[in-house]
Amino acid sequence: MSMSLEFDVKKRDVFAKAVGKFTKEDPTFHVEIDDETGQTIIKGMGELHLQIYSERLKREFEIENKVDEPQVN
Secondary structure, rough: OEEEEEEEEHHHHHHHHHHHHHHHHHHOOOOEEEEOOOEEEEOOOHHHHHHHHHHHHHHOOOEEEEEOOOOOO
């Protein structure tokens, strides 16, 4: 499953650190940038799985974010 993730671009370095930690812990979690829309897309095993990572970003790394369905052009 994939979802778009919006966050403050000022926190990009912290986000990169968080993603590095998450992908090391969990090989089923992936992050990519959509070339057409520019959205940050998180991919995982299901909606709950991705929401947990969204909450971890808020709690552990103080990155406020919003998770939503990815837009399709």
